[in-house]
Amino acid sequence: MFKQASRLLSRSVAAASSKSVTTRAFSTELPSTLDSTFVEAWKKVAPNMDPPQTPSAFMKPRPSTPSSIPTKLTVNFVLPYTSELTGKEVDMVIIPASTGQMGVLPGHVPTIAELKPGIMSVHEGTDVKKYFLSSGFAFLHANSVADIIAVEAVPLDHIDPSQVQKGLAEFQQKLASATTDLEKAEAQIGVEVHSAINAALSG
Amino acid sequence: MASNAAVPFWRAAGMTYITYSNICANLVRNCLKEPFKAESINREKVHFSLSKWSDGKPQKPVLRSDTPQV
Numbered sequence: 001m002f003k004q005a006s007r008l009l010s011r012s013v014a015a016a017s018s019k020s021v022t023t024r025a026f027s028t029e030l031p032s033t034l035d036s037t038f039v040e041a042w043k044k045v046a047p048n049m050d051p052p053q054t055p056s057a058f059m060k061p062r063p064s065t066p067s068s069i070p071t072k073l074t075v076n077f078v079l080p081y082t083s084e085l086t087g088k089e090v091d092m093v094i095i096p097a098s099t100g101q102m103g104v105l106p107g108h109v110p111t112i113a114e115l116k117p118g119i120m121s122v123h124e125g126t127d128v129k130k131y132f133l134s135s136g137f138a139f140l141h142a143n144s145v146a147d148i149i150a151v152e153a154v155p156l157d158h159i160d161p162s163q164v165q166k167g168l169a170e171f172q173q174k175l176a177s178a179t180t181d182l183e184k185a186e187a188q189i190g191v192e193v194h195s196a197i198n199a200a201l202s203g
Numbered sequence: 204m205a206s207n208a209a210v211p212f213w214r215a216a217g218m219t220y221i222t223y224s225n226i227c228a229n230l231v232r233n234c235l236k237e238p239f240k241a242e243s244i245n246r247e248k249v250h251f252s253l254s255k256w257s258d259g260k261p262q263k264p265v266l267r268s269d270t271p272q273v
Contacts, residue, residue: 081246117227134231135224151228152243154235163234185216189223193230 065142069107074145075122079153084131085122092123093146095138096196106144113138115150117196119203130156132200134193161201168194 034051042051075093077085093104096118115136122129136150171190178184213223232243248269254261266272 117231132231134227151224152231154231154239158235158239160234160236160240167230167234181216182218185213185218186226188212189226190230193227194234197231197234 063141063143063145066144070144071106072144073104073106073108075148076145077120077122077148077150077153079150084153088122088124090122090124093148094119094121094123095148096120096133097138102138104138104140104146108140108144108146110142111138111140113140115148117193119156119200120148120150120153132156132159132197156200159197159201164194164197164201168198 034054034057039051042049072089072091073093075085075088075090076083077088091105095102095104095113096115097113098116099113101118102113115133115138117134118132120131120133122131131153132155133150134152136148138149139147141147167190171187171194175184175187175191178187211223214220232240232247235243250268250270252264252266254264256262
């Protein structure tokens with residue numbers, strides 16, 4: 001059955017390419033993602049039209065996973081207004097995932113992690129750089145590339161501890177006096193973020 | 204196929220992730236030391252004009268801006 005399909009397809013390829021110079025890349029030239037029974041049925045109904053392609057036919061192939069675990073992790077750390085780290089090779093990063101602090105080493109299992117407000121530390125040899133992230137996501141790929149995106153990331157010494165204490169007290173008070181669900185949620189977010197900054201400054 | 208993951212409290216209260224993320228970012232910006240705080244607030248200023256269209260014609264534009272109009 002599969003032999004039939006390729007014969008039918010190659011026949012139409014020859015026919016199509018003789019008609020026009022600018023033929024689209026045929027599905028057989030790209031990683032074949034089409035079901036052969038579908039293609040055969042299509043050919044019976046519409047022999048002059050190319051079978052429709054699926055989105056995966058247009059996607060670039062995934063970066064290959066190296067057979068041996070690389071020694072370094074490549075980190076891309078971006079914010080909406082700047083690219084903090086681009087392709088930096090490091091030994092380890094510790095990210096504040098919503099399930100807790102997660103250590104990422106080269107060869108980490110591919111993961112998408114939602115980040116909570118907390119500290120991210122980048123370890124390169126004995127050099128450790130810490131940032132406080134407001135929230136974001138971390139995409140860990142099979143080829144030991146980590147893409148970390150956050151909305152705000154500040155080095156710890158840019159934070160004013162007195163402002164944090166004031167904010168914490170203010171939101172705790174708002175939480176106690178909140179009425180609607182939305183107000184409660186906003187106050188809760190305030191308490192969580194300020195407690196996280198407090199913990200970060202003292203930890 | 205129901206998901207068993209608990210819904211985060213902000214989503215249960217009707218907030219989207221983007222709203223949550225922006226609120227967190229604003230709170231962090233408010234806790235910065237002086238020169239960095241002013242820079243970040245300056246960076247986040249927006250200025251845009253919005254006009255709804257009806258009958259193929261733009262209606263009166265609405266201006267939303269963080270920069271004081273001179």
